[in-house]
Amino acid sequence: xxxxxxxxxxxxxxxxxxxxxxxxxxxxxxxxxxxxxxxxxxxxxxxxxxxxxxxxxxxxxxxxxxxxxxxxxxxxxxxxxxxxxxxxxxxxxxxxxxxxxxxxxxxxxxxxxxxxxxxxxxxxxxxxxxxxxxxxxxxxxxxxxxxxxxxxxxxxxxxxxxxxxxxxxxxxxxxxxxxxxxxxxxxxxxxxxxxxxxxxxxxxxxxxxxxxxxxxxxxxxxxxxxxxxxxxxxxxxxxxxxxxxxxxxxxxxxxxxxxxxxxxxxxxxxxxxxxxxxxxxxxxxxxxxxxxxxxxxxxxxxxxxx
Amino acid sequence: xxxxxxxxxxxxxxxxxxxxxxxxxxxxxxxxxxxxxxxxxxxxxxxxxxxxxxxxxxxxxxxxxxxxxxxxxxxxxxxxxxxxxxxxxxxxxxxxxxxxxxxxxxxxxxxxxxxxxxxxxxxxxxxxxxxxxxxxxxxxxxxxxxxxxxxxxxxxxxxxxxxxxxxxxxxxxxxxxxxxxxxxxxxxxxxxxxxxxxxxxxxxxxxxxxxxxxxxxxxxxxxxxxxxxxxxxxxxxxxxxxxxxxxxxxxxxxxxxxxxxxxxxxxxxxxxxxxxxxxxxxxxxxxxxxxxxxxxxxxxxxxxxxxxxxxxxxxxxxxxxxxxxxxxxxxx
Numbered sequence: 001x002x003x004x005x006x007x008x009x010x011x012x013x014x015x016x017x018x019x020x021x022x023x024x025x026x027x028x029x030x031x032x033x034x035x036x037x038x039x040x041x042x043x044x045x046x047x048x049x050x051x052x053x054x055x056x057x058x059x060x061x062x063x064x065x066x067x068x069x070x071x072x073x074x075x076x077x078x079x080x081x082x083x084x085x086x087x088x089x090x091x092x093x094x095x096x097x098x099x100x101x102x103x104x105x106x107x108x109x110x111x112x113x114x115x116x117x118x119x120x121x122x123x124x125x126x127x128x129x130x131x132x133x134x135x136x137x138x139x140x141x142x143x144x145x146x147x148x149x150x151x152x153x154x155x156x157x158x159x160x161x162x163x164x165x166x167x168x169x170x171x172x173x174x175x176x177x178x179x180x181x182x183x184x185x186x187x188x189x190x191x192x193x194x195x196x197x198x199x200x201x202x203x204x205x206x207x208x209x210x211x212x213x214x215x216x217x218x219x220x221x222x223x224x225x226x227x228x229x230x231x232x233x234x235x236x237x238x239x240x241x242x243x244x245x246x247x248x249x250x251x252x253x254x255x256x257x258x259x260x261x262x263x264x265x266x267x268x269x270x271x272x273x274x275x276x277x278x279x280x281x282x283x284x285x286x287x288x289x290x291x292x293x294x295x296x297x298x299x300x301x302x303x304x305x306x
Numbered sequence: 307x308x309x310x311x312x313x314x315x316x317x318x319x320x321x322x323x324x325x326x327x328x329x330x331x332x333x334x335x336x337x338x339x340x341x342x343x344x345x346x347x348x349x350x351x352x353x354x355x356x357x358x359x360x361x362x363x364x365x366x367x368x369x370x371x372x373x374x375x376x377x378x379x380x381x382x383x384x385x386x387x388x389x390x391x392x393x394x395x396x397x398x399x400x401x402x403x404x405x406x407x408x409x410x411x412x413x414x415x416x417x418x419x420x421x422x423x424x425x426x427x428x429x430x431x432x433x434x435x436x437x438x439x440x441x442x443x444x445x446x447x448x449x450x451x452x453x454x455x456x457x458x459x460x461x462x463x464x465x466x467x468x469x470x471x472x473x474x475x476x477x478x479x480x481x482x483x484x485x486x487x488x489x490x491x492x493x494x495x496x497x498x499x500x501x502x503x504x505x506x507x508x509x510x511x512x513x514x515x516x517x518x519x520x521x522x523x524x525x526x527x528x529x530x531x532x533x534x535x536x537x538x539x540x541x542x543x544x545x546x547x548x549x550x551x552x553x554x555x556x557x558x559x560x561x562x563x564x565x566x567x568x569x570x571x572x573x574x575x576x577x578x579x580x581x582x583x584x585x586x587x588x589x590x591x592x593x594x595x596x597x598x599x600x601x602x603x604x605x606x607x608x609x610x611x612x613x614x615x616x617x618x619x620x621x622x623x624x625x626x627x628x629x630x631x632x633x634x635x636x637x638x
Binding site: 140161164168195225226 | 495496497498499500501503504507508510511514599601602603606634635636
């Protein structure tokens with residue numbers, strides 16, 4: 001069965017990219033080897049378009065790009081997207097085991113497929129700027145795909161169509177990842193893992209939906225997202241600088257502040273409505289955030305209002 | 307009965323106009339939503355500049371039959387591919403009416419290919435649960451998509467099919483999973499075009515693999531009879547749908563297929579390329595992998611797909627994929 005499939009081109013030896021074209025109109029290049037030192041440019045596809053490179057390595061590796069030649073430590077498993085013609089170099093002075101897969105989207109191809117796609121236009125605009133590179137650290141879906149791409153490449157007589165499917169899937173996941181960052185502009189240096197970020201976003205949206213309900217607990221979040229308390233706390237600390245319960249408390253108190261300013265409901269009513277089981281708990285919490293009791297705060301507002 | 311007929315040159319979007327007018331459905335962003343009495347679900351098209359056109363139908367509880375008639379045309383330039391999965395309530399598997407009339411003996415979950423020159427009628431029955439992808443692809447585009455293959459393969463296989471207008475095969479679990487994913491994501495996918503072309507590319511890969519198997523079987527003189535194909539697909543379907551329960555056992559399966567255990571085993575292996583249990587296990591673990599992708603913890607996955615002991619699941623997973631579920635979750 002397999003013998004009827006076209007076979008991927010192979011070559012061994014020097015530190016160089018092995019290029020091949022995919023039937024759908026994309027081109028790709030693979031590199032997989034270990035070296036004493038590395039100074040490697042992205043493959044030259046010789047036409048205008050966008051290059052997306054997935055990288056996996058052991059050792060230490062830096063990426064240099066732009067005219068200024070700034071260097072960044074590359075993540076051990078990352079994807080980076082750039083336009084062709086921008087010099088991007090991978091550097092290392094120590095021995096490195098490197099495997100990389102580069103996908104080239106010719107400009108014409110992108111126009112054909114993404115003619116009316118607003119999302120893709122956004123990506124293109126981001127890349128327009130000279131110094132911009134879109135990166136993401138790879139999550140597990142990327143990594144397992146990437147592993148299978150390398151396996152396909154090494155396997156004798158593997159199918160080009162199978163490779164094409166893997167490449168298309170990788171491309172799709174990269175583009176759909178909502179947490180891409182512009183390298184060097186990314187303020188979240190601690191959490192750049194797409195899985196973690198999407199987890200935080202999920203929890204945040206869950207909190208903003210349910211924080212007023214009196215049955216809402218941190219436990220219910222943990223059950224919903226299948227995470228441990230400590231892990232979630234760690235992630236929230238590095239993202240917002242506070243624990244998850246502090247985050248929820250702040251959200252509630254902020255809401256109550258608005259309600260006090262509306263001056264429609266009494267303090268006790270507000271306390272129950274935003275999910276506190278007793279007024280004293282609410283007053284304590286309010287005091288912790290604003291160093292003043294809600295009653296006094298209400299008076300202040302009333303005074304201001306005259 | 308809603309009846310839509312299409313010329314070869316007319317875009318799929320025309321179906322929308324006809325149906326939307328007749329049933330006063332809502333169309334937004336090239337998605338048509340059935341509502342109220344007309345049925346539940348949606349239909350969507352994606353036309354690609356590369357000469358591939360896709361119509362995805364995901365409906366249930368239709369009030370009346372939905373019929374697409376692709377008129378025969380002299381301009382022989384495209385193929386029609388369809389991937390269907392239909393559930394029709396109140397009927398046993400073995401007395402299903404053919405879902406694609408003029409082709410006698412079509413299967414109710416099937417993949418089929420036909421030449422647009424001969425025309426084609428596709429019927430989606432009322433009250434059924436229908437998930438289907440219809441693809442019209444220009445011959446040149448298909449050749450382009452699979453350029454490096456023996457470009458004449460499809461034509462050759464269509465040619466050798468003994469004059470049948472449509473070639474039909476039962477689908478495998480890969481198709482089922484793909485169809486499932488496709489339907490859940492297509493409407494809201496931000497890169498719909500890329501998503502569609504990726505899925506079509508995968509479908510075509512599966513289809514070609516199936517072609518080659520069929521071709522080889524025919525050349526070796528082991529081609530299956532229509533009866534056998536039906537029986538095997540019933541077994542396959544049983545294995546796929548009951549992945550959460552224990553493996554049913556060879557006696558049970560041989561009763562379902564009305565074959566002797568030995569011939570069931572050999573024929574299944576020949577056609578699906580895997581043993582009965584191996585096939586069942588692969589499908590099961592693929593489901594597990596989807597769950598893991600959705601961040602469900604290993605323990606829960608194990609119970610979900612019917613393992614009483616998580617370590618048995620871990621072992622099976624490792625045997626299949628070469629890494630444990632935990633490693634799958636924590637690759638760094």
